[in-house]
Amino acid sequence: MALMKFSLVTAILAIGLGITVDSFGEESWVVVVRAGDHDRVDTPVRIDLNAAPGAETQARVPSLATGPKPFLLKELSQDGKTLHDPIVAQIETLARESGPPVRLTWILKGMTAAGTERRFKAVSGQAVNATNPWTLSDPTAGPLVLKNRDRPFFQYNTRPVSHPDYPPIQTRDAYLHPAYTPSGALITGDFSRHHPHHRGIFLAYTKTQVGSDHPDFWNIQSGSGKVVFDRLDRAETGPVTARIESRHRWEAKGRGTVLNERWQIEAYDIPDSPYWVFDLTATQQATGASMELLPYRYGGMAYRGPEPFVKGPLDVLTSEGRNRLGGDQKPTRWVDLTGPVEEGSDRYGGAMILDHPSNVNHPTVARIHPILLPFFCYVPGHDVKVSIGSGEPTVFRYRVVIHDGRPDSKLNQRLWRDFAEPPVVVVESKAASR
Structure with a gap:
């Protein structure tokens, strides 16, 4: 199994969201997962990130063009504190006829009760060491x-x-x-x-x-x-x-x-x-x-x-x-x-x-x-x-x-x-x- 390393994660997500790297680095944005009407357990979730075209994303981070890459997320409590160690998500560009070019996918681990939400933030300035399963x-x-x-x-x-x-x-x-x-x-x-x-x-x-x-x-x-x-x-x-x-x-x-x-x-x-x-x-x-x-x-x-x-x-x-x-x-x-x-x-x-x-x-x-x-x-x-x-x-x-x-x-x-x-x-x- 190959060991994958990836940095510049903040830049990638910022490009996908159409915001500046500085504003994301200052924790201006979070990704929110809402369970809806049902309990969730170990559920796959994803979001297609809006704004910048795929060409610009790949130009700034050429390694994305070679396939999916690991991406660190940290989960935040209601007061903004980190709940546990960062989790490894997946970020990639998808060649499609239309739609957003950048996709973020991860497993919503553990139990998420109906009617609740969980918040995640990109981990900036840290390399990702993740084993490809x-x-x-x-x-x-x-x-x-x-x-x-x-x-x-x-x-x-x-x-x-x-x-x-x-x-x-x-x-x-x-x-x-x-x-x-x-x-x-x-x-x-x-x-x-x-x-x-x-x-x-x-x-x-x-x-x-x-x-x-x-x-x-x-x-x-x-x-x-x-x-x-x-x-x-x-x-x-x-x-x-x-x-x-x-x-x-x-x-x-x-x-x-x-x-x-x-x-x-x-x-x-x-x-x-x-x-x-x-x-x-x-x-x-x-x-x-x-x-x-x-x-x-x-x-x-x-x-x-x-x-x-x-x-x-x-x-x-x-x-x-x-x-x-x-x-x-x-x-x-x-x-x-x-x-x-x-x-x-x-x-x-x-x-x-x-x-x-x-x-x-x-x-x-x-x-x-x-x-x-x-x-x-x-x-x-x-x-x-x-x-x-x-x-x-x-x-x-x-x-x-x-x-x-x-x-x-x-x-x-x-x-x-x-x-x-x-x-x-x-x-x-x-x-x-x-």
């Missing part, structure tokens, strides 16, 4: 393998994955597998004899229409459609997050690429947590004729469990308190699917996927296979046709929680609120925040 493999050498504190997290497959027992038409890339719990248990499946086209954590649609054609991107054995990795835009790590940004092509037989897709994956380092957390945002845009998602019972963002899950028994819970049978074909905000990590074991693990309120037809209907297959998916076109056009992109946002143990409804509801109704983070003058 993340390791990403060389993207030119094969699939991207992400580790956290030397523990395997997941593998993002950028090259076609084949199996000797299945024909070449069943090869696929652009999905996550294997993925592991924090204790190291495998919780994704691939090339199962029960539906080998189910591939770890993946996204594909089943019943579609593009012009006069009906490509099926889910059942790739049909040969009518397949999602293909195109290119890697970004793969980088910092003191708080690891980020992968990539492009996929949705290819239909006889038509070529009918849909372009961008994946943005961002994983959060939450030390000593019994779960991993990462966000997966899929941005889709048709290349010509719109892709119509016709009403059908499955197809969308999906999770497939490993072989020990097949014999189960599975323990499944939805946000409405339903189990595997009761939750199938019902709208929901989250689904948590767990099973024995080894055949016959009472040790469980699994994954929960949270459906963001901004998604099409949220709360989205979930297909949870009721008898044999350890999988579920969100189906935006379950009851009504959904059109993905060539103009404004269609964006789907999900948060994935990989964990040891069985579903915990109280924990899951808290994680859902952190995703759907995150704390408000603002910058205020020191006088105004008192």
